[in-house]
Amino acid sequence: MKIAILSPIAWRTPPLKYGPWEQVAANLTEGLIDKNMEVTLFATGDSITRAKLEHVTETAYAENPDMDPKVWECLHISHLMEQAAHFDLIHNHFDFLPLTYSRLISTPMLTTIHGFSSLKILPVFKKYNENSFYVSISESDRHPDLNYVATVYNGIDPKGFTFRKETKDYLLFFGRIHPEKGTFESIQIARQSGRKLIISGLIQDQEYFDLKVRPFLNDEDIVYVGNSGPLERDKLMGEAFALLHPISFNEPFGLSVAEAMLCGTPVIAFDRGSMPELIKEGKTGFLVKTVGEAVAAVDSIESIDRRYCREWALSNFSRERMTESYLQVYHKILEGGSE
Template identity: 75%
Template sequence: MKVAVLSPIAWRTPPEKYGPWEQVASNLVEGLVEKSIDVTLFATGTSITNAKLAHVTDKGYAENPAIDPKVWESLHISNLMEQAGNFDVIHNHFDFLPLTYSRLIKTPMLTTIHGFSSTRILPVYRKYNPDNYYVSISNSDRHPDLDYIATVYNGIHPDEFTFQKNASDYLLFFGRIHPEKGTYESIQIAKQSGRKLIISGLVQDQDYFNEKVKPFLNDDDIVYVGNSGPKERDQLMGEAYALLHPISFEEPFGLSVAESMMCGTPVIAFNLGSMSELIEDGKTGFLVNTIEEAVTAVGNIASIDRKSCRKAALSKFSREKMTESYLQVYHQILNG
């Protein structure tokens, strides 16, 4: 079986820091290589992989402002499509745009839908649904207008996340600094809990950061440490008392939730989107609806067994589990 995996090119695959779609694509590719699958990764030239690598640009457009995103995305996608006949399956992690090529090639294409950035992209998914195979990353993120071949949870490499039996006393916010991710709410939860909060993530909304986050920052109880890479992430998550995830949107998955649990760190999340699929309330964390409920949950974190968090993450969100699930989907597609 020859598989082409199309990764985004905002960042390299895997990303040095932020880049969840690139991270998932990387985890899958390396998992497939370990199973002796012939894989070609279409990504940036700076990408790191044990598979074959095909690229049209060295750096991603988020890392190189000199290149135009639309131009290089077009060149990147067409580079794969012009070679489509060399593969048995194309696995698209690039959202809706590659679907517009699907009726021009014979190779079947599987698209992992990493959430819907807007309802305005749905016409493309609807149009090409009869000719394509869609995978959702959680059951909660399935759109009623679309047909899916499977739900496959994102997988992470357990070796990249160290289990920490004993935690420190700080709370952690880890993710995009954006209103929908709840950085401000995390600050309020920490303050009302009387605990230190460490904030790590890419500033995606500068005005929000300036108005809702920056005024609270100090070198004492509310600390921003920037956009952390894998080593810093492992330490921050592993030593945290709990991860705070007070989202205000229907999040399709939440990679940091799985990563935190892989370190043994429980998660307190607002019960929206996929959170009830990722977190077992009272066992691997707490599902809450308000800041007040989250504060209460912080007081109950000691009742969570950190080994249970690691065990749950291994069983549901490992790279091995994701790879096996996608291989089953590939065989299902090829066997008709």
């Protein structure tokens, strides 16, 4: 079976720091290589992989202001589509745009829908609903107008996340600095619970950061450490008392939630989107609805068995589990099956 993995090119695959779609594409590619599959990864030229690497640009456009994203996205996608006949299956992690090629090629295309940035993109998914194959990354993120061949949770390489039984006293916010991710709410939870908060993430909304985050930073109990890379992330997550995830949107998955649990760190999250699928209530963390409930949950964190958090994440969100699930989907598609 010859498989083409189409990764985005906003960031390197795997990303140096932020880049969840690129990270999942990288994890799956390496997982398939472990299964002795013949894989070609379409990504940036500086990507790191054991697969055959195809690229049209050496660097990611989010890291190079001289690049026009639309131009290089078109060149990147067309580079794969012009070689489509060389593959048994194309696995698209590049959102909706590659679907517009799907009726022009004979190779089946599987698209992992990593969430809907806006309902405005839905017409593209609906147009190609009958001739494409869609996978959701959580049951909560399925749209009723689309057909899905499976739900496959994102998988993480456990080697990058160290289990730590002993922790420090700080709470952690890890993710995009954006209103929907709840950085401000995390600050309130930390202050009301009397604990230090470390904030790590890409500043995606500068105005929000300047108005709702920066005024509370003091390098003592509310600390911003920037956009952390893999080594810093492993240490921050593993030593945290708990990860705070007070989202205000229906998040399709939430990689940081699974990553924290791989380190043994419990998660306190607002009960939205996929959180009930990721977090086992009272066992790997707590699902809450308000800042006040989150503060109360902080006092109950010590009842959580950190080793069980690790076991839960390994069982449900490992690279091995994701790879096996996708291989089942590949065989189903190539054998002409559907859900």
